[in-house]
Amino acid sequence: MLKQRKAMKTGVLLFFAAIMMAALAACGTTTEVIKEVPVEKIVEKEVIKEVPVDKIVEVVKEVPVEVPVEVVKEVIVEKEVVKEVIKEVVVEPTPAPKDTLVFAGLDWTSAQVQNGVARYIVENGYGYPTEAIDGSTVPLFQGLIAHDIDITMEIWLPNQEAIWSKALKDGQVVAAGKSLEDNWQSTFVVPTYMVERNPGLVSVSDIAEFKDLWVEPDSGGKAVLIGCIAGWSCRAVNEEQIASYGLEDVVELRDPGTQAGLFASLEGAYLKGDPWLGYLWGPTKPSNELDLTLLEEPAADGCANPGEGCAFPPAEVLIAVNTDLIAEAPEVIAFLRNWDWNGVNQLMAEGWYSENKDDFDDPFEATGIYFLKNSEAWTEWVPDDVEANVKASLAAVASP
Template sequence: MILKSGGVAAAIAVAFLSAGSLPAIAQDADAAQCGTDRTIDIAEMSWPSAAALAHIHATILEEGYGCDVEIVAGDTVPTSSSMMTRGTPAVAPELWTSAIEQPWAEAIEEGTVEQLSLAITDGTVEGWFIPQYVVDEHPELTTAEAVIARPDLFADPEEPSKGRLYSCPPGWACEISTSALFEAFGMDETWNLFSPGSGGALDASIARAFTREEPILFYYWGPTSILGKFPAVQLEIGEANQDIYACNTDPDCTEPPQVTAYPSSPAVIGAAAWVSEEAPVVADYFAKAGLTNAQISELLVYGDENQADAEETAENFLKTKQDVWTEWVPAEVAEKVLAAIG
């Protein structure tokens, strides 16, 4: 670097260096670029796409913008509730709002939270699925009612006289909606609602069935590596009724569950309102940081095939999809991130 202002500037620089003050100046500059010295905690949800996104955004904000970032464990209901009432976590990078539609809308109106953008720009899928090879052999099985009438075809290994529906893991919002729909269809006499225990266990059950070309009825959502790898058919359930769905997913609703398709759930980048107020540069970054179904599925297939965790999957995305994420940030920010990840 050439100092045009001569010896005074050089002397000041030497003084700072000798006093060990440069790191403090760098930290102040980072805080100024980030917009806040407050920790930006990002919710790492328990499903793979949201977990990978949390690490992607954390790396970009920390390395590119100099933000103080912390990744915290999260899930739809507790994360949104905490964000609405306490302003933390600061960001939920993939928040599915169908199960929290009313409180989320009220919080946006009250100004405690905001939607910065769509996390999945072309929408999500959610519902009950069976393998394509089952439909090839039984082309009539395209509706939930048709499949429910064939528990023998989807027999529970532990109770073959009944069929088995693989549900959501405990604690997930979709566990409530799937249980309600199971009850609304009156399936309890001829079917068992099976809880896999975890997302990994559900994936393993699905993969095992597809590998063996066995019939399986399961709840799932997209974009995911499972639906990217295994050809599956989403069953027709009927029209989506938001009021019925809201009651089905509300533990305090006194009405009996009714049949409704899963509404198309916006997967948004949600944030506490203080992010835009204190760090508008960060909010602007998230306003551009959406991905398509195909992009997220590709991201997840890598993680699955390479047995990579969320952090490793995120690093691979940053290294191999520079054409995608560099569009979200200024050139100087991209250079810092690239230098940090090697």
């Protein structure tokens, strides 16, 4: 169709060009000759033929489309993980209550004060209940052999040598440690002022000459000698020595009844400057505070028994337990083996006791608490856990 349109435009142009040339010729002087020339007339017809055509219409339609948005979420997922754990648990049976440990309540200060300290440690440090049976040396040692007594804080040798050696040999007792420092003791002690006033009063052999110094109205003309307490092992030694020295007709041996009675007798005479003759040992409060003299006796060296007529040898003082305790309370035996009741500890505790005993229902327990609160010496005798237990208990107790 486009080619047909171009051909038609070309024919029209040629036709108009011929008319213009004819007009120009008429206006001139020359004769216009019109010559008809046959011209081929090209008539172009535009034929429009309607042909049914499928009409494609592009329609743009806005359709809302949901554009997916990528959302990143941090999700914390908790998972309960169940693990099956098999543990082998050894269940120990509930420990049985500990047995009560029985102390010998010997009737003199040093032993009772040691009991006060030791019992507090055993009860509050090791967890054993304790009690004491009061009495004198001989019956309480029989109780130790019979296992009615568990612990005796003072066994005096050689005073108890014979019975001690037999019980040791028979396997009834065992030494658990050292008690006091080695002590001295004598049946024939006088205040030094008596020796100074009476030159020649030097030995036991001089007692007969000076007996009138100690005669009392009810002594039948004999010198009164305040001896060891009845029931103590030293009492028998007093009697044997008096006999061995030939003084039975010269001396009357009297029983002071208690340690307190013995000390009071000496201290009362000393304060007044009166004569006094009797048994004593040391270190004790009187022996440390008073000026005393031991009358001379044959030496203990080579003398098996002072009752045979010689001086007491230095006293070795032991702690003893019955053999059942080895299995029942070995940790307590270990504690007693570490015990060290030296002169410093002894005099510190006994000095406080002497000054404060009348203020307490149980002065020995109070003395034990006083000593434990005011000395660190005992911490060397026990392991750390026991020390902690004792100190925790002391913290809850008012200072005596």
